[in-house]
Amino acid sequence: MSPTANWSYPTAIRFGAGRIEELAEACRSLGMTRPLLVTDAGLAALPITQGALDVLDAAGLKPGLFSEVQPNPTEANLAAGVAAFKAGGHDGVVAFGGGSGLDLGKLVAFMHGQTRAVWDFEDIGDWWTRADADAIAPIVAVPTTAGTGSEFGRAGVVTNSETHVKKIIFHPKMLPGIVICDPALTVGLPPALTAGTGMDAFAHSLEAYCSPHFHPMSQGIALEAMRLVKDYLPRAHADGKDIEARAHMMAASGMGAVAFQKGLGAIHALSHPVGALYNTHHGTTNACVMPAVLRFNRPAIEARIDRLAAYLGLAGGFDGFLTYVLGLRAALHIPERLSDMGVTADRLDEMAAMAAEDPSCGGNPVPLSAETLMTLYKACL
Numbered sequence: 001m002s003p004t005a006n007w008s009y010p011t012a013i014r015f016g017a018g019r020i021e022e023l024a025e026a027c028r029s030l031g032m033t034r035p036l037l038v039t040d041a042g043l044a045a046l047p048i049t050q051g052a053l054d055v056l057d058a059a060g061l062k063p064g065l066f067s068e069v070q071p072n073p074t075e076a077n078l079a080a081g082v083a084a085f086k087a088g089g090h091d092g093v094v095a096f097g098g099g100s101g102l103d104l105g106k107l108v109a110f111m112h113g114q115t116r117a118v119w120d121f122e123d124i125g126d127w128w129t130r131a132d133a134d135a136i137a138p139i140v141a142v143p144t145t146a147g148t149g150s151e152f153g154r155a156g157v158v159t160n161s162e163t164h165v166k167k168i169i170f171h172p173k174m175l176p177g178i179v180i181c182d183p184a185l186t187v188g189l190p191p192a193l194t195a196g197t198g199m200d201a202f203a204h205s206l207e208a209y210c211s212p213h214f215h216p217m218s219q220g221i222a223l224e225a226m227r228l229v230k231d232y233l234p235r236a237h238a239d240g241k242d243i244e245a246r247a248h249m250m251a252a253s254g255m256g257a258v259a260f261q262k263g264l265g266a267i268h269a270l271s272h273p274v275g276a277l278y279n280t281h282h283g284t285t286n287a288c289v290m291p292a293v294l295r296f297n298r299p300a301i302e303a304r305i306d307r308l309a310a311y312l313g314l315a316g317g318f319d320g321f322l323t324y325v326l327g328l329r330a331a332l333h334i335p336e337r338l339s340d341m342g343v344t345a346d347r348l349d350e351m352a353a354m355a356a357e358d359p360s361c362g363g364n365p366v367p368l369s370a371e372t373l374m375t376l377y378k379a380c381l
Contacts, residue, residue, distance in 0.1 A: 010152040010258060015181040015251070017243055020142065023052055023094065024059030026178040030138035032092030034062045036085050038105035039096040040069040043144060048185050052096060052142065064088040066108070069097065072275055073104045074161040075118055081108040085137075092138040095176065098197065099148030099282065102141055103156035106174045109137040110156070123155055123170035123359065131171050141176035144185045146236075146249035147197025147283050149204065149257020151179045164276040165354060181254065183247040191237050193281075195332035198233040198249055200283025202226060203267050203290060204256030209308065210301045211263030211363040218262035223311055225255035230312055230324075237332055263363025266293045270376055273354035280341050287334040288341060292379040294322055296372075300365035338380045348377050 014022055027035045035056060043049050044067035056063040066084040070077045085093070085108050095105025111118055113135025120130055141151035150156070155170040189197070205222040208215075228248045235245035270293070271285040294305075298318060306317040314320045335341050352374040355361070361368045 011175050011177060011179060013179045013181060013254070017182060017184040017247065019180050020048075020052055020182045020185060021055060023055045023140065023142065023180060024061055026140050026180060027056065027061060027092060027094065028059070030092060030140065030177045032061065032138060034064065034088065034090045035092045035094050035140070036064045036066055036088060036090040036108070037094040037096050038066045038069060038081060038108055039101045040071075041067050043067070043097050043101065046188065048144065048188070049096065052094070056094075063094070064090055069101045069104045071100055072159045072166070072279060073100055073107075074159050076161055078104060078107050078111060078118060078158055082112050085112045090137070092140070095139055095141045095151070096144065098143070098145040099150050099157075102143060102148065102150035103158070105141070106139055106150070106176070107156040107158060107169060109139045110169070110171055110174050112137060118158060118169055119160070119167065121169050121171060123168040128171045133171070133173055136171065136173045139174070139176040141179045142185070143179075143181060143250065143253070145189060145193065145197040146183075146186055146246070146253040147200035149201065149253045149255070151176060151181070152254050152257045159276050165357070166272045166276050168359060181250050183243055183250045186246045186250060187241055187243065189240060191240065192333070194237050194240065195233075195334060196281045196284035196287070197253070198229060198236065198283070199287035199290075199329075199332065199334065201249070201253040201256040202229045202233070203283070203286035204260045204264070205229070205252070206290070207265040207267055207363065208256070208259035208262040210297060210304060210365050211265060212300075212365050213263045213363060215262035218259040221255045222259035222262070223308065225252045225259060226308065227312055228252035228255070234328075234331060264360040265364035266296065266361070266368055266373070266376060268360035269355045269358040269364070269368065270373065270380065272358050272360070273351040274338065274341070274343055276354070277347060277351065278342050284334060285338075285341065287329055287332070288336070288338055289376070289380045290329070291322060291325055292376055294325065296376055297364065297366050338377070343381060345381060348374060348381070352377060
């Protein structure tokens with residue numbers, strides 16, 4: 001039977017050290033005259049952010065700054081960003097930062113002209129068609145970490161502050177019009193964040209590669225992205241100024257995000273509730289639960305992981321790959337157990353129920369339920 005699928009691939013990408021100098025021209029080419037730069041408070045205090053604002057100022061653009069992005073943005077955080085966009089009379093967004101800054105920036109550009117609640121645009125069926133597409137502002141995305149790949153995505157994640165559930169908000173026009181991937185912006189990333197974001201990129205590609213859905217283009221991209229992480233994440237972690245390693249990790253991050261159009265799985269389903277309830281770093285949480293998920297999925301993925309191990313130059317097939325993952329986690333100082341990240345057993349029922357509702361479950365190669373997810377949480381705890 002001939003397979004059928006709907007595919008999309010991303011946008012205009014300007015990749016290379018120093019290309020932040022093209023930010024104003026990128027904004028102007030999308031019709032912006034008063035861009036709002038959206039980022040978090042920690043980044044706003046760093047020279048790279050002021051440098052980006054200076055580039056915009058020097059070109060005669062009139063940028064604003066919204067620097068209140070929270071680590072796991074909520075609808076209240078989004079409302080504050082939308083209010084800043086409207087108050088400043090802005091006509092576009094520069095989404096600047098890691099996953100949270102990129103997601104919230106895209107969501108501000110999306111929501112500023114909508115009349116319905118953000119939850120009405122959750123990534124379910126054709127809910128995105130409810131939006132007024134003409135009211136979505138243009139977006140330039142500038143990643144400052146190498147992990148989420150949100151710069152290449154058509155969605156943003158926002159946490160419901162009442163239920164603590166992360167929701168994916170989707171619209172095709174949330175895909176940034178231009179992405180500036182400047183690895184020099186990631187040079188100051190501390191080792192722990194380099195490790196966590198790098199393992200997020202690895203998890204995206206690993207889960208996409210293992211997903212049973214048909215998407216051979218993503219399959220190939222996932223494979224090469226994992227090779228880049230294997231070769232360059234230890235280097236970037238050991239020496240943050242290694243610009244070659246930083247560049248290849250930034251490429252791997254974007255590749256992982258493109259690849260996971262094929263699907264995610266139990267790693268992300270387990271990680272999302274932990275992040276929502278305990279405010280843990282997403283990529284670090286993914287890395288913590290990764291070995292348990294590999295063992296759980298082994299009956300369905302062993303042959304595929306054997307091929308992956310061969311491509312990565314690892315002996316021993318599945319067992320060799322699992323040993324490699326455990327060694328990489330240890331070298332990067334990733335916590336071995338969720339309890340090391342503050343997770344306690346008293347909320348396992350709640351987390352398992354939340355995980356079972358996570359859309360990532362649909363891409364796992366072994367069917368998931370609240371019961372199997374509870375077993376996995378116990379194995380990770």
